[in-house]
Amino acid sequence: MSLSDHTNTLLRWEEAAERAGVIAGQLAQLNNELIALTAEVLDTFTWAENGIQSPEHWLSVMCATSPARARDIVAIARRRGEFPVLEEKMAAGTVSLDQMTVVARNVPASYSDAVSVFVEHATVQQLRRALPKYGFEEPPDEYATPRPGPSGDEGPTLQMGTLGGRFQLRYEADALEGALVEQALREAKDALFTAGHAEATFADAILEVASRSLSSVESGSRRQHYKVLVHLEADGKGWINKQGALPAHLVERITCDGSIRPVWLKNASPVSVGRSMRIVPDRTRKLVEDRDGGCRYPGCPVTRFLENHHKRHWSKGGSTDIDELISLCTHHHREHHRGEFTIEGNPNRPDGLIFKARYGWEIEPHIPDPVPPPRHDPPDQQPVRGWTMDSTLYLRPNKTPAPTDEY
Structure with a gap:
């Protein structure tokens, strides 16, 4: 390679590196805006409309992000305000979304000052190696007062019923029995996640456990005895035994995809029952x-x-x-x-x-045409990353200010 070729290669490298730094800074700034918007959506529950399952699902639909990226953004947004220095650096374009994700998933808020010193100088790989393994200890709260609680010796209690068309369930137990119930729900929730229901909740897990229990009944007569039967009339009304009428949308849903068994009535009394059919x-x-x-x-x-x-x-x-x-x-x-x-x-x-x-607009990304340019100037220079930290990392928690008597 001649000297001129070498010089041209070096110039192309420097130009590409400079452009990459500008784009990286602008991406960090725009991602910071997206995180701020997501935090606002979380606080106001704006996402919870029109069939959207979760804030992560809202991001996937509105921003065409992958579920994994949406989870990262929501994880940071849920901790908005806990890392003020890093948030300022991200707004300036010197801390990336991936760097913030590692911090948000691994660092307690009480160590925000310490991590803010070095995060912008570390690579994402360094942060992923060091922070998950670091033994963070929450400092004791000298000023906290213990709160009285139950003894834990009482037996389990359960209350359930229907109020205002909504089924309600409340269960209390000691720590050991509660742990057993919790693990059963976690297993069911994980099974739903594995099956593709990525946003499954513990409420979904209760339904899964109930469905499994009824599906595992071997006795045919017993299985028939414990089926949920919805009574329908020709005019579309429906009700459940001992629980009153069902709203129209529930009747439509269950008759959209289920099993029906015709019952012939004479003088308001059943005289014949047909076979179940899907x-x-x-x-x-x-x-x-x-x-x-x-x-x-x-x-x-x-x-x-x-x-x-x-x-x-x-x-x-x-x-x-x-x-x-x-x-x-x-x-x-x-x-x-x-x-x-x-x-x-x-x-x-x-x-x-x-x-x-429900208001008529299509559920899809709403990207303007043309897309406006970024509103912020990128940082003058990206920080040099690759700071030696894997074997020398030592972090101190933030100093806790003493309470004052001012009200």
């Missing part, structure tokens, strides 16, 4: 699920435990064939029948369905 035949269900590959709601990762939804309900003349059926997860099937969003279009095309919020 509203959507198994063969049709298989074709629909193979076509859709999972829940069709935008950004939903669920691929198992799906329900078949009728675009036009069969009780209103809709047909039960593949052109009229859509795969939805339990959550989005429920939210649709609650009126949180509508579905239009042709389900046989990958892009054929349009999901609209």
Whole structure:
């Protein structure tokens, strides 16, 4: 290589490195704005509309992010204000989203001052190696007063009932029995996550445990005895024994994809009971699920435990064939029948369905055309990263200010 070629290569390297630094700084600044927006959305529960399952799901839909990236952003946003110095550096463009993610997932707020000194000089790999293994200790609170609590010797208690159309459940137990219940719920929640329900909650886990228990009953007569039966009338009204009438959206949902058993009445008394039959035949269900590959709601990762939804309900003349059926997860099937969003279009095309919020706008990323440029100037220079820290890291917790008597 001649001297001129070497010089040109060096110049191209320097130019590319300079441009990369500018872009890195602008990305950090824009990600800081996105984190601030996410923190606002969390505080105001703005995300909880129109079938959105979680703040992470909201980001996946509105920003076209991956579920993993959305989880990182939400993890930082939930701790907004705990690392003020690092937040200022991220706003200035010298601390990246990935660096902040490692801190937010591993560092207690009481060590915010210490980590703020070196994070911008460390690579993401260094932070991932050092911070998860560091033995952070929360400093004792000299001024905290112990609060009295229950003795823990009482036996388990459970209360349940229906109030205002909502089932309510309250359970209390000692620590050992509570740990057993908690582990059972965690296992069920993890099973739902593994099956594709990435945003499964412990409330979903209770339903999973209940479904497993009823599904495992071997005695046919016993299984029939403990089925949940919803009574329907020709005009669409429905009710559950001893629990009163059901809202219309629940009746529509359960009759959209379930089993029905006709009962013939004479003078308001049952005289004959037919055989149970599925509203959507198994063969049709298989074709629909193979076509859709999972829940069709935008950004939903669920691929198992799906329900078949009728675009036009069969009780209103809709047909039960593949052109009229859509795969939805339990959550989005429920939210649709609650009126949180509508579905239009042709389900046989990958892009054929349009999901609209209750107010009429489409549920999809709303990216302006053209996209405006970043509003901030990038940092003059990116910090040099790669500080030696893996074997010499020593962090002190923040100093806790003594309480004052001022009110």
